[in-house]
Amino acid sequence: MKPQMTLLVAALLTAASLQQSHAGSASPPNNPPMQMKADAGATKASATGIVKTVDVATGTMTISEDPVPSLNWPAMIMTFKATPAQLASVHAGQKVAFSFVSKGMDGTLTRIEPAK
Numbered sequence: 795m796k797p798q799m800t801l802l803v804a805a806l807l808t809a810a811s812l813q814q815s816h817a818g819s820a821s822p823p824n825n826p827p828m829q830m831k832a833d834a835g836a837t838k839a840s841a842t843g844i845v846k847t848v849d850v851a852t853g854t855m856t857i858s859e860d861p862v863p864s865l866n867w868p869a870m871i872m873t874f875k876a877t878p879a880q881l882a883s884v885h886a887g888q889k890v891a892f893s894f895v896s897k898g899m900d901g902t903l904t905r906i907e908p909a910k
Contacts, residue, residue, distance in 0.1 A: 842860050
């Protein structure tokens with residue numbers, strides 16, 4: 795094979811590989827990608843929201859949270875790990891103020907109380 799043809803084939807294969815690796819990564823125009831804080835370690839944040847579920851068996855609480863500007867998170871529903879005391883302190887349907895530690899999308903409550 796001629797050197798020019800070899801280079802052309804290599805360039806086409808590289809372009810196809812890059813296109814395939816990015817396939818599906820573009821967000822629809824009305825749905826911008828959710829950005830999270832660049833720090834890959836644990837991040838502390840505070841938010842408000844409404845308790846959706848309290849699951850004593852799994853030690854988790856699901857909260858429909860308002861946007862979290864410090865993490866560039868939109869409003870979303872998220873499940874947090876919680877202590878037995880935290881789980882007992884609130885109930886489903888209650889508006890709460892809370893703090894949490896987040897590593898990626900894994901959150902652990904550090905404080906929760908009824909919102910004033």
